[in-house]
Amino acid sequence: MQIPTGVLGICILLVSIWLTNKYKLRFPVIAGICLFPIAGAAALTHVSRKNTGGLLASYYVAYFFAGLQPLLFSWANLNAAGSTKRVVTTATMFVFQCAGNIAGPQFYFAREAPVYRTGLYVDIGCWSVLCVLALSMGAYLKYLNKKQAERRIALGLPGDLKDMSIMTTVEAEEYKRQLTATMLAQGLDEAKLYENAFDDMTDFENPAFIYVL
Numbered sequence: 001m002q003i004p005t006g007v008l009g010i011c012i013l014l015v016s017i018w019l020t021n022k023y024k025l026r027f028p029v030i031a032g033i034c035l036f037p038i039a040g041a042a043a044l045t046h047v048s049r050k051n052t053g054g055l056l057a058s059y060y061v062a063y064f065f066a067g068l069q070p071l072l073f074s075w076a077n078l079n080a081a082g083s084t085k086r087v088v089t090t091a092t093m094f095v096f097q098c099a100g101n102i103a104g105p106q107f108y109f110a111r112e113a114p115v116y117r118t119g120l121y122v123d124i125g126c127w128s129v130l131c132v133l134a135l136s137m138g139a140y141l142k143y144l145n146k147k148q149a150e151r152r153i154a155l156g157l158p159g160d161l162k163d164m165s166i167m168t169t170v171e172a173e174e175y176k177r178q179l180t181a182t183m184l185a186q187g188l189d190e191a192k193l194y195e196n197a198f199d200d201m202t203d204f205e206n207p208a209f210i211y212v213l
C-alpha cells in the first residue's frame with residue numbers, strides 16, 4: 001500500500017536535489033515544494049468523500065511534503081560553520097521535528113472523521129509558515145553574504161567569493177585555479193583565505209564563510 005507514496009517521495013527528492021544542484025539555490029525549491037502540500041491538503045478539505053479518485057490525487061499532491069525534510073536539514077547544515085554549531089543545529093532541528101510528530105496527530109480529532117478538517121488546516125498553516133520562512137531566510141542569507149563580503153574586503157581578501165561546497169569536483173577545481181590567479185594578480189595572500197578552515201569557528205566568526213541561498 002505504501003509503494004506508490006514511497007516511489008513518489010523518492011522521485012520528489014531526486015528532482016529537488018537536481019534543481020538545487022542545477023541552480024545552486026535552496027530557498028526557492030523549498031518554498032516551491034511547500035505549495036504542493038498546501039494545495040493537496042486544501043483539496044482534501046473540499047473534494048467529495050465519494051470522489052475517491054480526486055481524494056487519491058489530492059493525497060499524492062499533498063505527499064510532496066516528503067521532499068522538505070532532507071532539504072531543510074541539508075540547508076541548515078550548509079549554513080552552520082564549525083563542528084560544534086553544526087551538531088547543535090542538527091540536534092535542535094531533530095528535537096523540534098520529533099515534537100512536531102507528537103503534536104501533529106493531536107489535531108486530527110476522531111469526531112471530525114473522515115475529513116479531519118482541523119488537522120488539515122493546521123498542516124496548511126504550518127506549510128504556509130514554512131514557505132514564508134524559506135523566502136525570508138533566503139533574503140536574510142543574501143544580506144549576511146553581503147556583510148561577509150565587506151568583512152573580507154576589510155581584511156584584504158576578495159569580497160566576491162563563490163561557495164565551493166555546492167560545486168561539482170570539476171567546477172570546484174576550476175574555480176580554485178581562477179581564484180588563485182585572480183588573487184596573485186591583485187597581490188593578495190591566498191593563505192589568508194584558508195587559515196581558519198580547520199578551526200571550530202562559527203559562520204559569524206569566520207569571514208571566509210559563504211552562506212548558501
